[in-house]
Amino acid sequence: MEAQNMIKHILSFWIIFILLAGKAVAADSNGTAWYGGGAGAIACGDFRYEFRKAKQKGINSIPYANDMQSYVMYVLGFRTGFNHLAENTCDVFGGETEINNILEQVSVYCLSNPDVKFSSALVSVAQQSMSTSLRKCN
Secondary structure (H helix, E strand, O other): HHHHHHHHHEEEEHHHHHHHHOOOEEOOOOOOOOOHHHOOOOOOOHHHHHHHHHOOOOOOOOOHHHHHHHHHHHHHHHHHHHHOOOOOOEEOOOOOOHHHHHHHHHHHHHOOOOOOEEHHHHHHHHHHHHHEEEOOOO
C-alpha cells in the first residue's frame, strides 16, 4: 500500500510538471512586454532618492548593500535574461562588471524621467548600451 501511494505522488508530480512545462511568453500579440513588479515597479524619482540615501552610507558598505539589494537583484536578473535570449549578445551592458555603475546610469536617466518605472529606465539604459554590448564572450 505504501508503494502505491509513493507511485501516485511521483505520477502526480510528473503530470503537474508536464502541464506547467510549456513555453512562457513575456509579450502580448502586439509585442508589448510586461516589465515586472518589485523594484521594477518603483518610480524613477523614488529610486533616485533611495540611491542617493544609500550612497551616503558608503558604496559597498553593508547598509548600502541592504538598501540597494532589490535593485541589484533586478539588474542582475534583467541582464541574465536579456543575455540569454538576445542573439549575438554576450553582455547587454558591454561587460560592465560594477553594478553600481549601471545603477548610476539608471539614476542619470531617471533625473530627466522621474515618473518612469525603474524597469523602463533600465531598459532604456540597456538600449543605449547596445552599441557597446559585447557580441562575444571571452
